Amino acid sequence: MSAIHLQNLVKRFGDFTALKTMDLAIADGEFMALLGPSGCGKSTTMNMIAGMEDPSEGKILFGDRDMAGVPMGRRGVGFVFQNYAIFTHMTVRQNLSYGLRMRGAPRAEIDRRTGAIAELLQLTPMLDRKADRLSVNILQRVAIGRSAIMEPAIFLLDEPLSNVDAAFRAVMRTELKHLQRQFRQTMVYVTHDQLEAMTMADRIAVMDHGVLQQVGTPLDVYNNPANVFVARFIGAPGMNLLMGRPAESDRGLVVDLGPLGVTPPLPDELAAALRARSGDVLYGFRPEQVSIAAEGRGLALPVNFVERIGARTIVHLGQGAGAVKAVFDNDVRVAIGETLVVSPVAASVRVFDAASGVAIGGTG
Ligand code: ATP
Numbered sequence: 001m002s003a004i005h006l007q008n009l010v011k012r013f014g015d016f017t018a019l020k021t022m023d024l025a026i027a028d029g030e031f032m033a034l035l036g037p038s039g040c041g042k043s044t045t046m047n048m049i050a051g052m053e054d055p056s057e058g059k060i061l062f063g064d065r066d067m068a069g070v071p072m073g074r075r076g077v078g079f080v081f082q083n084y085a086i087f088t089h090m091t092v093r094q095n096l097s098y099g100l101r102m103r104g105a106p107r108a109e110i111d112r113r114t115g116a117i118a119e120l121l122q123l124t125p126m127l128d129r130k131a132d133r134l135s136v137n138i139l140q141r142v143a144i145g146r147s148a149i150m151e152p153a154i155f156l157l158d159e160p161l162s163n164v165d166a167a168f169r170a171v172m173r174t175e176l177k178h179l180q181r182q183f184r185q186t187m188v189y190v191t192h193d194q195l196e197a198m199t200m201a202d203r204i205a206v207m208d209h210g211v212l213q214q215v216g217t218p219l220d221v222y223n224n225p226a227n228v229f230v231a232r233f234i235g236a237p238g239m240n241l242l243m244g245r246p247a248e249s250d251r252g253l254v255v256d257l258g259p260l261g262v263t264p265p266l267p268d269e270l271a272a273a274l275r276a277r278s279g280d281v282l283y284g285f286r287p288e289q290v291s292i293a294a295e296g297r298g299l300a301l302p303v304n305f306v307e308r309i310g311a312r313t314i315v316h317l318g319q320g321a322g323a324v325k326a327v328f329d330n331d332v333r334v335a336i337g338e339t340l341v342v343s344p345v346a347a348s349v350r351v352f353d354a355a356s357g358v359a360i361g362g363t364g
Pocket of ligand 1: 013
C-alpha cells in the first residue's frame, strides 16, 4: 500500500519552525504537487517523507505502516533531486541499470527494463554514450530514469526540472505524467512553479511559511482559492484583488471600491454570504475572466501597459492598490492611456475577508 499520510507533522530547526502541523493524505497512485515559494517548507516535508530528516512531531504513515525509525533505504522510495546525481564515468545504459545490477537482477530483466525506460524517456539513441558528454537536460532525464527503473511504489521528485531549459521542461512535464500513468506510483513532486503543478498534478498542496494553505485539484485551487495567498500564487498572472466594502444598490449587493467606483452586482449566493457579515473585503477576479463592457457596466481603468505574449495579451490597468490585469486574445485593440471598462465574469468573482484573507462563502 503506497498511500502516504502525514499526521500533524512538525519540523523545527532549533527555535525556527520550518513546518507547522502539516496534515496531508496522499492516495495510492496519486500525483501530489507540493507547491509554494522558496523557503515555505516543501523540501523539508519531502526529506521527512524520504527518511532523510526526522519529524520534530507527528507521524508519517505509508499505508498503515508508521515510518518512524525506518531508514531511507528501507522505505521503498525513489528520489530525484534538482541536482542530478549521475555517475559521469558510466554510460547512460550503466547509469540506468545501476540499481537493478546492484540488486542482482537477472541479465535479461535488466536489459528489458533498461530498454523500456530508455524508450519512455527518449534515451535509446544515447544508451552507449558516456554521461560526462551529455547536456544538463539529458542528464536530468537519466537521473529520473535511474530512479524510475526501480519502479518504486513512492516516487519523490524535488524540483527536478528547475535546471533544465524552458523548452525541455515543457517536454518533460508531459513525459513525467506519462511515466506516472504507466507505473502508477504515488508521486510527490516539489515545485515553486505553479504551471508545473497545474499541468501535472492530480492534486496540489499549496504551502506558505511552513503552513499548508489549501489542498485541491488544479481546478479547485484555481477556481476556489481558500485565501488570498493561494489566489495570488495560482495563475499567471494571479487573481486581481481590490479592497472594498459591500454596499446595497438598486441592482443588488455590490462592492464599493472607493475611487474605482462600484463593482457589478454580486451573484446571489456570494451576496447572501456577504450580507451575513460585516467589514472590508477583497474583491477578486481572474485576469482571464473579464470582458470589455459598456460605460457604467464595469470598472473603468486607464491602460498603463500592454504585454503581447503570442496567443494572449495582458493589459495592465490602473495603479497601486487599484492595479488590475486583464488577459484577452491577441487581437484585442487597446492603446496605452485610453480608459477601458472591464467587467469580471459574475460566476468567477471571489470575495475574501480583508483582515484574515480567508475566502468568504459562495465558492463553487
Ligand atoms: P526552496 O525551494 O528554496 O528549497 P522550500 O520550500 O523547499 O524552499 P525548505 O528547504 O523546506 O523550503 O526550507 C524551509 C525553511 O527551513 C527555510 O527557511 C530554510 O532556511 C529552513 N531550513 C531548511 N533546512 C534547514 C536546516 N537544516 N537548518 C536550519 N534551517 C533549515
